Amino acid sequence: MKFIEIKNCYKVYPNGVTAIADLNLSINKGDFVFVIGHSGSGKSSLIKMLYREEKPTKGEVIVGGVNISKLKNRNVYKLRRKLGIVFQDFKLLPKLTVYENVAFALEAMGLKNNEIKPKVIKALERVGLKEKIRSFPNQLSGGEQQRVCIARAIVNEPKLLICDEPTGNLDPETSKEIMKVIETINKEMETTIIMATHDREIVNRMKKRVVVIENGVLVGDHLKGSYKANESV
Amino acid sequence: MKVFRILKRNIRDAFKSVFRNFSLSIASITCSTITLILVAIAILVSANVNNATSELKKDLTIEVFLETDIDSSDVDTIRDKIIGLNNIKEENVTYISGEEWKNELQNESDDLEAILDTLETNPLRDSFEVTVEDVTQLASTTKQINEIEGVFEAKYGEGKAERFIAMFDIIEKVTIIIVGSLVLVTIFLISNTIKLTIFSRRNEIEIMRLVGTPNLVIRLPFLFEGFILGIIGSLIPALLTIYGYILVYDKMDGYIYSNIISLIKPVNLVFYVALSVMALGAVVGMFGSYRAARKYLKI
Numbered sequence: 459m460k461f462i463e464i465k466n467c468y469k470v471y472p473n474g475v476t477a478i479a480d481l482n483l484s485i486n487k488g489d490f491v492f493v494i495g496h497s498g499s500g501k502s503s504l505i506k507m508l509y510r511e512e513k514p515t516k517g518e519v520i521v522g523g524v525n526i527s528k529l530k531n532r533n534v535y536k537l538r539r540k541l542g543i544v545f546q547d548f549k550l551l552p553k554l555t556v557y558e559n560v561a562f563a564l565e566a567m568g569l570k571n572n573e574i575k576p577k578v579i580k581a582l583e584r585v586g587l588k589e590k591i592r593s594f595p596n597q598l599s600g601g602e603q604q605r606v607c608i609a610r611a612i613v614n615e616p617k618l619l620i621c622d623e624p625t626g627n628l629d630p631e632t633s634k635e636i637m638k639v640i641e642t643i644n645k646e647m648e649t650t651i652i653m654a655t656h657d658r659e660i661v662n663r664m665k666k667r668v669v670v671i672e673n674g675v676l677v678g679d680h681l682k683g684s685y686k687a688n689e690s691v
Numbered sequence: 692m693k694v695f696r697i698l699k700r701n702i703r704d705a706f707k708s709v710f711r712n713f714s715l716s717i718a719s720i721t722c723s724t725i726t727l728i729l730v731a732i733a734i735l736v737s738a739n740v741n742n743a744t745s746e747l748k749k750d751l752t753i754e755v756f757l758e759t760d761i762d763s764s765d766v767d768t769i770r771d772k773i774i775g776l777n778n779i780k781e782e783n784v785t786y787i788s789g790e791e792w793k794n795e796l797q798n799e800s801d802d803l804e805a806i807l808d809t810l811e812t813n814p815l816r817d818s819f820e821v822t823v824e825d826v827t828q829l830a831s832t833t834k835q836i837n838e839i840e841g842v843f844e845a846k847y848g849e850g851k852a853e854r855f856i857a858m859f860d861i862i863e864k865v866t867i868i869i870v871g872s873l874v875l876v877t878i879f880l881i882s883n884t885i886k887l888t889i890f891s892r893r894n895e896i897e898i899m900r901l902v903g904t905p906n907l908v909i910r911l912p913f914l915f916e917g918f919i920l921g922i923i924g925s926l927i928p929a930l931l932t933i934y935g936y937i938l939v940y941d942k943m944d945g946y947i948y949s950n951i952i953s954l955i956k957p958v959n960l961v962f963y964v965a966l967s968v969m970a971l972g973a974v975v976g977m978f979g980s981y982r983a984a985r986k987y988l989k990i
């Protein structure tokens with residue numbers, strides 16, 4: 459059994475837009491997978507089905523042996539606790555410090571303060587932000603804010619980290635740093651990474667598996683892949 | 692312990708948002724206060740009216756006047772026929788002869804005595820005084836008695852109690868409609884207050900969902916907020932119920948008018964009504980927030 463399996467998956471939105479059509483994909487534990495495609499090709503829709511923000515209209519999405527397309531709304535939180543999610547916009551709470559923002563995830567799971575503290579410190583160490591622990595988000599650069607988000611996503615040491623264009627708001631230099639952090643998490647924590655992006659430079663440099671989506675259809679799947687001319691974005 | 696911590700945070704957050712959306716919170720609270728005051732008055736009045744009408748109804752009797760040309764065996768037959776009707780029990784039928792009545796009247800006033808003495812024959816008919824089991828059947832029972840042979844005329848009360856009951860029925864219906872609409876308005880206002888809170892906290896809610904907060908835990912603070920709005924709105928009505936009713940009771944010496952119809956004693960009644968009003972406030976508040984959570988918390 460693969461860690462993630464997507465079988466004959468369709469996503470049709472209520473307005474009639476077919477965002478994903480007959481998509482099949484399997485991903486092993488510990489893999490690092492890029493999902494690339496034009497804007498509007500369906501990357502986010504695919505990603506959203508992985509954390510059960512959207513239900514597939516047809517087909518199955520299986521994560522860690524659980525068919526999450528059948529998951530009831532009230533049980534979605536159980537899935538969310540087992541994975542980390544990072545977005546293009548950082549989604550930090552402005553009134554909370556860096557520490558509190560990361561601790562927020564563990565509080566949501568009902569952990570006690572003495573359990574929370576070492577985990578938060580460790581996560582912030584991993585992303586290299588330990589010295590900013592008392593800062594507020596508006597005192598940080600974009601790259602630093604994104605690292606706080608990554609720390610929050612991995613603080614419970616999930617087996618899966620889902621990233622939807624995490625470098626979309628960052629300059630190339632900062633993007634590089636963020637990719638380094640994500641790659642380290644993949645290597646050191648053996649976290650499976652699925653990252654949607656249309657940043658050509660990143661994909662070409664990293665030499666990871668690349669899944670290409672066009673108009674909701676999977677049109678390419680390359681190990682150690684890169685952006686090709688005919689898959690231009 | 693964990694539950695206790697969550698509870699504490701929820702109550703704190705709920706109070707915070709009541710103050711954050713101050714103007715709308717005040718509107719909701721005012722509306723529920725007005726509604727609940729009306730509810731309290733309605734309950735108190737209706738309890739007392741029901742109490743009074745049941746006292747009045749006890750006095751609703753049918754007076755059955757007999758023909759003048761009958762003898763005592765006819766009277767017994769008529770009595771048996773009246774008792775035979777299914778709305779009437781034997782012990783509720785009292786015979787008053789014309790003679791008895793005359794004596795009674797003569798004792799009551801000297802003027803009447805003088806008038807009655809000048810008459811050669813007694814103008815007062817023999818009669819029965821009949822109380823029925825089911826007051827709502829009063830009219831049809833009277834009609835049945837009228838059909839008995841030897842009965843000159845059967846009629847009931849002056850209709851005062853009846854008219855009073857009918858009028859109160861209308862008042863009661865109108866009150867229910869007004870209170871019902873006010874409850875709806877209150878729910879709407881509270882639900883809108885909660886909507887504002889939900890919108891002002893939507894980033895936080897989004898993040899909570901992302902990191903795996905159970906839906907129930909996300910909903911709880913909003914339910915609390917509605918609960919608190921409802922309870923705050925019920926405080927004045929509850930106090931008004933207790934002190935207001937006691938005041939009215941003392942002012943009126945415990946009677947509605949004359950000392951036949953009495954007010955219900957305040958103790959117990961006011962506490963029941965005050966508690967009901969608070970419970971209703973809490974329920975309306977939570978219903979409002981439930982509505983908002985259903986509509987605006989997309990979980």
Ligand SMILES: Nc1ncnc2c1ncn2[C@@H]1O[C@H](COP(=O)(O)OP(=O)(O)O)[C@@H](O)[C@H]1O
Binds near residue numbers: 497
């Ligand atoms: N919630 C939605 N309702 C309707 N259509 C949507 C929704 N989300 C995305 N879409 C549509 O689905 C298609 C794929 O969008 P998306 O998955 O966001 O692509 P990408 O992330 O690759 O830019 C687009 O045509 C988009 O307009």
Ligand SMILES: [Mg+2]
Binds near residue numbers: 501502622
């Ligand atoms: Mg997208």
